[in-house]
């Protein structure tokens with residue numbers, strides 16, 4: 001299990017919460033974002049999602065999966081999660097939801113699960129698909145368990161993201177429809193990792209080889225939550241963003 005320091009205040013359980021401005025201000029209501037809770041750093045992702053103002057819930061069962069608008073696949077161990085997805089009869093339903101366009105975000109082991117193909121995986125490891133990429137598992141080397149770097153991430157404003165890699169994969173190949181959002185900078189200290197692709201997006205699927213849920217920097221989760229909410233309606237100055245104005249905004 002990945003854990004460095006815990007970025008959230010003691011006692012913060014990352015449980016569901018209401019939108020800070022009260023419910024119903026987003027067109028169509030607040031989005032519910034699940035975190036696959038079979039194994040891994042579930043609590044950290046729930047807390048990061050709550051901080052983005054979405055309704056965040058753990059997902060272990062089919063009915064819980066059916067109830068979410070989007071899903072985060074946490075860091076942890078992809079081989080274990082793959083096995084548990086089968087045991088909990090979530091593998092097929094989750095593949096279907098992703099294929100149908102449900103927004104999904106995978107960090108580290110989650111990225112591995114979303115990849116079309118894995119190098120150095122276990123032979124019985126199963127893939128969810130959604131990302132037309134080939135990833136190399138434990139790519140940064142088994143000896144060097146963790147590695148940190150400042151990364152510029154496309155779509156994340158406000159300076160580089162401090163990226164924490166723990167027995168992380170990197171992306172070896174990307175398909176035409178995959179947008180590369182971040183690569184390890186080509187610096188001396190980056191060694192073999194220099195230039196490797198570590199954040200990608202394909203349609204509504206986002207993945208990072210690193211763990212933004214462990215650093216307290218909520219910008220990658222905000223990027224995902226913005227994908228989940230979709231484009232915001234045009235808002236005329238001085239008017240409340242209620243459903244009526246939103247509908248008018250859309251027709252402009």
Ligand code: GLN
Nearest residue numbers: 075076077078108109167
């Ligand atoms: N090496 C792990 C795997 O194969 C991923 C590690 C992580 O999520 N920090 O799933």
